[in-house]
Amino acid sequence: MPRITLVTLLAAVLFFPTLASAAQISASYQVNLNSSDPGLVVHSSDIADNPFTFDLNEGDSEYFTLFKIWTGESAVNDDDQLSQPISVDFSFTSPEVMTGSVDGETVGVKDGFWGHYQAGELTWDGPLDLVFGALGDGLLRVTLFDAVFNEGYLFGLHDGEYYGAKVKAKIELLSDASQVPEPGTLALLGLGLLGLTLRARRRAS
Template identity: 50%
Template sequence: MISSSYSVTANSSSPGLVVHTQDHAANPFTYDLNVGQSKTFGLFDIWTNEYSLLQGFTSEPISVQFGFTSPTSGQGTINGQTYGIFTGFLNEEGVVHWDNPLNFAFGPNGDGLIQVSLSDETFNQGFLSLYGGPCDGATVKATLKYVSDPSPADVPEPGNFALFGLALGLLGFAAYRRRSLSE
């Protein structure tokens, strides 16, 4: 089972495209996945209320922080950018682009792996201007992939304890013999 909360941090003032976000998925979310399985779902909605790209061409940071509670606790962040562009035929649109997926390692040896990736989206596309508001926004989708289970913690072999005990016994016997021969 994979459980995590999430929070989105986006550009909320000029310069740059001012964007708004709203949770789309339950927060926290929980999915029951086995190794090799993945689940794609709408994570959050993104939009702008701006109608012009006058200062919206500047790339501004956006990030999503995940706070995992299952299979173990830990945090990780996916970073990206938001900006506005002109497309063909005088269309304008907002864009959200993500840098890299999050690889969340867990387990006693750090070899369990959950990968989270987010979808790039365009939003509020309009002819000669942006169509502002949440109705013309987009839903950023998350894909959770349970890549691998963690291996069990390394446990010393019982045979090593026997050898260690035998070595200590032999050292003790040698010390006893040395002391008894010198008396």
């Protein structure tokens, strides 16, 4: 291999990080919700593995059912129409250790003639964006989707887990993190590059 080509190759490996072809996504989650009055009393049960694990390529996403939500109340009373907070805490161990939460609210609603339609509503404030990687160029987005649960059409709720709603989640790897060479590798490549440079100067003199 010509000297200039070898020097160029070493410099490229030394100064330009390489991109990983895929990233492993692994996290556990915890649902926090309103379990007492006032407000609609709600319950949840995990559906996705906890923790869950899958692989994503940059630009890809995973869409899955995270948990189920329901109420045991048989009707929406006045106090049930007060919004109450709900959140899902995520603890990631891969692609690196990081934490964050998606926040939202639950509320009981009445509609129609004399409130004959009743239901629980779940809405989320927005997605969770997590930045990762040694260079801060990795970006993972967690989105949870709104849901309506325990709908009733005859002046009450269809109470119980059976009439609950499955809450969907989407995790997107918007940008994978660059893989930076280990310090030992950098030192070795640096010495090699320095040696080639000195050799080239001696031949030129």
